[in-house]
Amino acid sequence: MFNPRPAIRVxxxxxxxxxxxxxxLLLEPHKMVELARQSRADFSDADHNYFPGPELNLPPALAQAFDQFIIGHVRKPLGARRTSMLATRLALATLQPPQLQNLQRVCHRDTVPQPGMEGTGAMVLYLFHDIRLGGTGFFRQTCSDAAFTDMVLRSRGMERDAFTALTGAGPGYAVASDRYFEKVYTAQPAWNRAIFYPGTVLHSADIHSPELLVDDVQTGRLTVNAFFNLRRNAAGA
Structure with missing residues (x-):
C-alpha cells in the first residue's frame, strides 16, 4: 500500500x-480515490472540527496501516518516541466563503499544548491533481494568549463583518497574515503528497480559488486527514 522508499523532507x-x-506516499493512490467514489453517499458533514466539508472515517485496517507508516518513516523527523492513531478520514472540501463560520476564516490548532511530552499530530494526504485547489498554510501567533482566547470567545456570537473588523481576516479561507497571526510557510499540494505536523502548530487550508471546490471526489479537493497521539522525545534525546 505504501511506498517503501518515499521521498521525505523536513x-x-x-x-x-x-x-x-x-x-x-501510496503505491496506488487511485485506489483511495476509488474508495471515496464508491463510498461518497456515506460521507457526512463535519460538525465537530474545522474541516469545511463532508468526511468519512476510514476502516480500522487502513487507519492502522497509516499508523505503521508514521512509526516507520515519520516518527523520528517529528521528534516523537511513539504514536497511536486517533482518527483517519477521507475529506472533501466544498464550502464557499459565505458558508464559512468565523473561526474557519482564520488559522487554528488541532489541539492545545499538553503537559509533559504528550501531544497530537496531524496528517494531510493530497489526492487531487489540480494544484489550484490549494495546499496548507502555516502561521505563528502574533497576539497575546489572552487576546487569542478573547477573539475565539467573541467570534461565536459575532456577525461576519464585525469579525472581519476585529481580526482583519479575509472573506474566505485564511490564506494571508492578519491582526492575530503571521503566515510563515505554505505547503504546496501535489498528487499523492502527504504532510505531517504537530497539532499545536497553527494552520489552515490554503484555498485561494474556492470557486474550484466541487462536490466530486475525482475532481475536487479530496484529502485523507489523520490525527494521532504522539509521545515526544525529551529535549536533546
Whole structure:
C-alpha cells in the first residue's frame, strides 16, 4: 500500500517544530480515490472540527496501516518516541466563503499544548491533481494568549463583518497574515503528497480559488486527514 522508499523532507516551523513532507506516499493512490467514489453517499458533514466539508472515517485496517507508516518513516523527523492513531478520514472540501463560520476564516490548532511530552499530530494526504485547489498554510501567533482566547470567545456570537473588523481576516479561507497571526510557510499540494505536523502548530487550508471546490471526489479537493497521539522525545534525546 505504501511506498517503501518515499521521498521525505523536513521543513522547520515556529517554536522549534517541524513539518514532514512525504512525496509518492501510496503505491496506488487511485485506489483511495476509488474508495471515496464508491463510498461518497456515506460521507457526512463535519460538525465537530474545522474541516469545511463532508468526511468519512476510514476502516480500522487502513487507519492502522497509516499508523505503521508514521512509526516507520515519520516518527523520528517529528521528534516523537511513539504514536497511536486517533482518527483517519477521507475529506472533501466544498464550502464557499459565505458558508464559512468565523473561526474557519482564520488559522487554528488541532489541539492545545499538553503537559509533559504528550501531544497530537496531524496528517494531510493530497489526492487531487489540480494544484489550484490549494495546499496548507502555516502561521505563528502574533497576539497575546489572552487576546487569542478573547477573539475565539467573541467570534461565536459575532456577525461576519464585525469579525472581519476585529481580526482583519479575509472573506474566505485564511490564506494571508492578519491582526492575530503571521503566515510563515505554505505547503504546496501535489498528487499523492502527504504532510505531517504537530497539532499545536497553527494552520489552515490554503484555498485561494474556492470557486474550484466541487462536490466530486475525482475532481475536487479530496484529502485523507489523520490525527494521532504522539509521545515526544525529551529535549536533546
Amino acid at each position: 521543513v522547520p516551523l515556529p517554536d522549534k517544530e517541524h513539518l514532514v513532507i512525504v512525496d509518492d
